[in-house]
Amino acid sequence: MDVLFLLIPLSVVLVLLIIIVFAWAVFSGQFDDLEREGERIFEADGKPLDRDQTPPPGLR
Template sequence: MTSLLFLIPIALVMGLLGLVAFLWSVRSGQFEDLDGAGARVLFDDGQPLPPPVPHPSKEKHLE
């Protein structure tokens, strides 16, 4: 029973901290563009990837 005297205030403080963190993220604009990150994956940057560099250990086995 005495453990509830510690657990209930701790749970209330953690819930309040979660609420404060959520409200801060909403006000700072974290939820403004939810679909943007998913859509940016589909677009090309227009720059080609560099050619792969052969691994030195594989070249020794070919000789």
């Protein structure tokens, strides 16, 4: 029973921390354009590789 005096305040602090992090993510624009980030992987970027990098096997 004594452990509840420790676990309840810790769980309240954890919930508040999760709410604060979620609010920060929402207000900083992390969820503004979800489709764009998903499609970005399919676009070819024009950046050349460094000399020590090799292209992936499918792009040689």
